[in-house]
Structure formats: structure tokens, C-alpha cells
Amino acid sequence: MPADFHSLGGLLRAWRERLLPSDVGLASVGNRRTKGLRREELAAVAGVSSDYIVRLEQGRWLTPSAQIVASLARALQLDRTETELLYRAAGLAPPGPGTISQHIPPGVQRMLTRMADLPLGVFAADWTLLTSTRLWDVLFLRPAAGEVPGQNLVVDTFVNATSTAVADPDGGADAFDRALVADLRRTAAYAGNDPAFASPIALLHEHSPRFAGLWAEGAAAAFRSLVQTVHHPLVGDVRIDCDTLTVPDADLRIIVCTAAGGSTAAEQLARLRTAI
The missing domain is CATH 3.30.450.180 (Beta-Lactamase)
Structure with a gap:
């Protein structure tokens, strides 16, 4: 387990690596030397740039918006507990009772x-x-x-x-x-x-x-x-x-x-x- 598993970047890498392209409706292209989704594949599904994913994973951008976090949670197919963890790692309060949820199980x-x-x-x-x-x-x-x-x-x-x-x-x-x-x-x-x-x-x-x-x-x-x-x-x-x-x-x-x-x-x- 990476030492920074609970950092925003560490969580994104761990959750990205457990998904296959077929899990998110993408074709697997080329030789894949590492497991899981590539950064550009996650970026495409989440609707952000691949450079943005790189900066998040490298800790060079630590304050994504709530809208971006919700989009990443959907792209990574996180459950409710994992989604809350992602919000907190991004320095945001998870959506609570009485709010509009953007979570897709x-x-x-x-x-x-x-x-x-x-x-x-x-x-x-x-x-x-x-x-x-x-x-x-x-x-x-x-x-x-x-x-x-x-x-x-x-x-x-x-x-x-x-x-x-x-x-x-x-x-x-x-x-x-x-x-x-x-x-x-x-x-x-x-x-x-x-x-x-x-x-x-x-x-x-x-x-x-x-x-x-x-x-x-x-x-x-x-x-x-x-x-x-x-x-x-x-x-x-x-x-x-x-x-x-x-x-x-x-x-x-x-x-x-x-x-x-x-x-x-x-x-x-x-x-x-x-x-x-």
C-alpha cells in the first residue's frame, strides 16, 4: 500500500488502477504496462483534461471544485463511503442530508x-x-x-x-x-x-x-x-x-x-x- 494512500493523489491512483477500460465503456487500446485505467482514460470519462489528472495525482492541484470531485467519483465508480473520503481528501465537506446528491452507485x-x-x-x-x-x-x-x-x-x-x-x-x-x-x-x-x-x-x-x-x-x-x-x-x-x-x-x-x-x-x- 502506497504511503500516501489517503492523500488525494494516492486515492485517485488506487481507484483508477482497480478499473478496466471496459468497466467505463472504453476499448482497451495498445500495450498496457500498468493495471487499471490510464490517466487520459479517466480524464475522458470525468470530462477533465489528462494534465489536470496528472496535477491532482502529483499533488500540484489540491483544491478541485465540488463539481469536479462529483464527476471524478462517478467516473471512478465510487460507493458512498469512498465518495465521502474523496471529498474530504480534496478539503471539501461531503454532501449531507437535505442536499442534492450527484452520487451514482x-x-x-x-x-x-x-x-x-x-x-x-x-x-x-x-x-x-x-x-x-x-x-x-x-x-x-x-x-x-x-x-x-x-x-x-x-x-x-x-x-x-x-x-x-x-x-x-x-x-x-x-x-x-x-x-x-x-x-x-x-x-x-x-x-x-x-x-x-x-x-x-x-x-x-x-x-x-x-x-x-x-x-x-x-x-x-x-x-x-x-x-x-x-x-x-x-x-x-x-x-x-x-x-x-x-x-x-x-x-x-x-x-x-x-x-x-x-x-x-x-x-x-x-x-x-x-x-x-
């Missing part, structure tokens, strides 16, 4: 890797995108979560109006808007005082009278599965089922999009896969 990480050929997005309880498959990014015309952290579906819907420009949900925009706000109301029951939650809620109230009106109604309900028609410039309108999966003890919204085998939508998704 290792088992869910492995499941996501095996579902990489589907459009799939994983959201925190405030609808911030934590990770997504490449087909999700291509289908919904969005940058990857690692490239542009902090993308929030509610803000995109009510303030930026980007989500409604890309896809139309069955039942119309009104039903979709109400479902999002009602789900967010459920989160407010335990995380209403979390600054990371309160800040976007204030932004939404300031810039979207529509959101403010729905929020004032006080409806609270879990977000349900839906059917969407995605307007894609390459393959046309794609009508898909978007099912919402939940994980016990992990307050996540996992949206998985599928199409019936042999359908036009399935053919359209296949065409998008070849374009990745």
Missing part, C-alpha cells in the same frame, strides 16, 4: 455502461444532467454532460426553451411542464434549503412567469414515463418511448429512450448510431 454505473447503445440520461433530483450516453447527446442535440457540466432540464425548458424546440411530448408542452415542476416540488420537501437547489429555483422564478405560476400551485408528484417526438435534422422526427427508472437509496431520474424493433424510429436510431 457503482452498480448503476455498470448498468449504464451496458446500455450505452441506447439514448439514456441520468439526472439528479433537481434535473441537472449528471451523465448521458453518446446517443442521447446526438439525439437531443446536446453537449455531453462532461463537456458542459450543470445542464438543467428545468432551466432548459422554462428559461432557455431549448428542450421544447427539440422534442414534443405526447400530451403537449403543458403536461410536460406540469410534470417537471411537480417532480421538482417533491425534491423541495427535503432539499429546499440547499443553496445548490435554491439558486436555480430563484432563477426560474425570476425569468419564467410560467414556472412561477406552476410552482405556486403546489402540486407534487413523481415524474412519469412519456412518449416524445424528437425533431432531428439528420433523420427527421423520431417517435420514442422515454421511460423513467428509479434506484432505491439513490435519488436519480434515469431516462431511457427506446423504440419497438423494426419500427421507423428504431431504424432512425440505428442511423444515428452510425453517425457517432
Whole structure:
């Protein structure tokens, strides 16, 4: 065991070395003289530069942001205890009760890797995108979560109006808007005082009278599965089922999009896969 096992750099090296490229959905390339993920592979999965990983492991950068730590924890497939240890090694307080968790359990990480050929997005309880498959990014015309952290579906819907420009949900925009706000109301029951939650809620109230009106109604309900028609410039309108999966003890919204085998939508998704 390295002498600096409990330092930030030592922890990153130890956890990086226990993963294989296949564990994170990467192909193993070239001769591998050392075990585990290479630094550039971890960097690619975490959405940071390989030089940044080098500096962290060498102790030349000791104060990563909470957002970076959360991204590294997901990339390294850490459990809750290990994630807390990583936060403390970085000089940060781990997220506690009453806060929005960005933790994705290792088992869910492995499941996501095996579902990489589907459009799939994983959201925190405030609808911030934590990770997504490449087909999700291509289908919904969005940058990857690692490239542009902090993308929030509610803000995109009510303030930026980007989500409604890309896809139309069955039942119309009104039903979709109400479902999002009602789900967010459920989160407010335990995380209403979390600054990371309160800040976007204030932004939404300031810039979207529509959101403010729905929020004032006080409806609270879990977000349900839906059917969407995605307007894609390459393959046309794609009508898909978007099912919402939940994980016990992990307050996540996992949206998985599928199409019936042999359908036009399935053919359209296949065409998008070849374009990745």
C-alpha cells in the first residue's frame, strides 16, 4: 500500500488502477504496462483534461471544485463511503442530508455502461444532467454532460426553451411542464434549503412567469414515463418511448429512450448510431 494512500493523489491512483477500460465503456487500446485505467482514460470519462489528472495525482492541484470531485467519483465508480473520503481528501465537506446528491452507485454505473447503445440520461433530483450516453447527446442535440457540466432540464425548458424546440411530448408542452415542476416540488420537501437547489429555483422564478405560476400551485408528484417526438435534422422526427427508472437509496431520474424493433424510429436510431 502506497504511503500516501489517503492523500488525494494516492486515492485517485488506487481507484483508477482497480478499473478496466471496459468497466467505463472504453476499448482497451495498445500495450498496457500498468493495471487499471490510464490517466487520459479517466480524464475522458470525468470530462477533465489528462494534465489536470496528472496535477491532482502529483499533488500540484489540491483544491478541485465540488463539481469536479462529483464527476471524478462517478467516473471512478465510487460507493458512498469512498465518495465521502474523496471529498474530504480534496478539503471539501461531503454532501449531507437535505442536499442534492450527484452520487451514482457503482452498480448503476455498470448498468449504464451496458446500455450505452441506447439514448439514456441520468439526472439528479433537481434535473441537472449528471451523465448521458453518446446517443442521447446526438439525439437531443446536446453537449455531453462532461463537456458542459450543470445542464438543467428545468432551466432548459422554462428559461432557455431549448428542450421544447427539440422534442414534443405526447400530451403537449403543458403536461410536460406540469410534470417537471411537480417532480421538482417533491425534491423541495427535503432539499429546499440547499443553496445548490435554491439558486436555480430563484432563477426560474425570476425569468419564467410560467414556472412561477406552476410552482405556486403546489402540486407534487413523481415524474412519469412519456412518449416524445424528437425533431432531428439528420433523420427527421423520431417517435420514442422515454421511460423513467428509479434506484432505491439513490435519488436519480434515469431516462431511457427506446423504440419497438423494426419500427421507423428504431431504424432512425440505428442511423444515428452510425453517425457517432
